[in-house]
Amino acid sequence: MTRFGWSLPFTIIAAMLLGSLGCQRPADTISSGTKREPGQPTPVKLVTAQQTEIARTTTQPATVNAFYHTEVKARVSGHVETISFDIGDRVTAGQTLLTVVAPELLRQRATQQSQVAMLTAKEQAALADVQLANAQVQEAEAGLEQAKSELARVDASLAASQSEYDRTSDLVERGALERRVLDETLMRRDSQLAAKKAVQSAVLAATADVAVSNAMMLSAKSKADAAKTETDVQRRLLDELELQIQYCNVKAPIDGVITERAVQLGDLLDGTLQQASQMLFIINQTNKLRVHIAVPEVQAAAINTGDAVSLNLPAFADEPAIECQVTRLSGALDPSTRSMMIEAELDNRDGKLQPGMFGSATITISNKLAATVLPSRAVRYDESGNAYVYLVDDQNKVTVSQVTVAGDTGTQVRILVGLEAGQQVIDNHLQRFETDQTIRPL
Structure with a gap:
């Protein structure tokens, strides 16, 4: 009892001493x-503030997208006859995805083909008229040349008659010949003069014939050109119909994977331009992908193409980050978020990544920043x-x-x-x- 009573006060005193020591100020x-x-x-x-160049990084949400996301739509109206591919299938550009039956287009093509044939015949007839007009021109020109030759012959005869008349008149005046001979010579000269006038009229008529023939030639050529133009117009319309009929075979515009099919066998498609065409398939090009990163305004200005990007995806949390580079910048800020869209490209030929994956991307900005730094503890x-x-x-x-x-x-x-x-x-x-x-x- 005595030992217990002594030890208790001693313990209290020791505790008070330790407490007073613990309450001293740290200063x-x-x-x-x-x-x-x-x-x-x-x-x-003391620590000294240091001037150094620091590498800047920014980590932002990132979305993996297909390199190309293409909607395949109908260009013609008709019923779906066959569907050759479904979701998940890989297709190459040019493969036929489905076929459409459009009998109206086939009937229009037959009518248009008949129209083109009729106009082609008219065009051939117009060309024949051109050839006929050309022959008439040649005939008129030949007649003109003949008239001109006749005029030259008459001129020569008239000159001879005039010379004979002058010589005879001189002889008559000297009394060497009788007056009767001069009269006969005068009659022959006057006859040649009349012949010349007749030939001159013939030359004028032949010249007019040539002009008329040339005018007919021009008219025939104009009609032939008009017929050819009309035929060409109808041929272009026929070509458009042929193109529309080709659209009955809906083909893949790019290589990729069909990720959505929105059409069934027998569906009636409306491909008119008055309405939005019905979407048939969605094809994603996935052998190469785009990573879209929205970077805030304060960091976006410092980012350049070629800056390193480390992509972390929850789907591959146990794997190292995927390394790539900034490929392109949108060059403008989104007014609603004040961020710029940054894009990086990924090689995905192994098909490991899928469009729509979400993660985070860390961009290492290549332009280092001169900065004053201190230890964080200071x-x-x-x-x-x-x-x-x-x-x-x-x-x-x-x-x-x-x-x-x-x-x-x-x-x-x-x-x-x-x-x-x-x-x-x-x-x-x-x-x-x-x-x-x-x-x-x-």
Whole structure:
């Protein structure tokens, strides 16, 4: 009983002594455990703000999309006769996916073919008229040449008659010939003059015939050209019908995988342009994929094509990140999100990835940034979350300096405002300091 009664007060006293020691202020001790005398400067460790180039990264949500996402639609109206492929099937460009029966188009083609045949016959007739007109021109030109030759012959005869008349008149005046001979010569000359006038009229008529024939020739050519043009127009209409009939065989526009089928056998398709054509299939090109990354405005301006991208997908959480590069930038911000769409390409010939997968992408920006950095432990935060440091000058005086930080790597903090490279601040310390307080660097 006696030993128990003594030991209890002793235990209480010992506990009180230990408690009083534990309540001493941390400012009265230093990190080395040595005791600081009252009034002496607090010994602290200093760190220097460093100017360095830092690699910037940004991690944003990313979506995997098909390189091309194509909707196959109907171009003709009719009933679906056959369907050759279904969802999950791989197709190549040009393969027939389905066929459509369009009897109206076949009837229109037959009618148009008859129209073209009729116009072709008219065109041939017009060409024959051109040949006939050409022959008439040649005939008229030959008649003109004949008339001109006759005129030349008559001119020669007239010249001879005139010469004979002049000689005879001279002889008659000298009394060498009788007056009767002169009269006969005069009659022959006048006859040649009349013949010349007749031939001149014939030349004029032949010239007119040539002009008429040429006009008929031009008219025939114009009619032939018009017939040919009309035939060409109808042939183009026939070609359009042939093209429409070809659309009855709906073909794959790209290589890829059919991911959706929205048509059944016997469906009536409406391919008129007045209405939105019915979607039949969706084909995704998946041998190459696009990764779309929406990057906020503040980082988007620094990203360039070729920057490295690490893609992490929950579907392959146990595998290393997929490495690729920035392929292209949209060049504009989305007004609703103030983000820019960044695109990277992935080789997917093995078919491992699927369009629609979602994950995160980390873009390493190639342009490094010159920055002032401090160890993270040297930056403090007040109750409002504002960052500050204890800046130490050459006189070992403390200044509480507000700073603006722009990122934390876990070990270092980038300082935007409030601190310059080369300045010293107090490293991690339990004590709070005030402006103009003196410290002792260790």
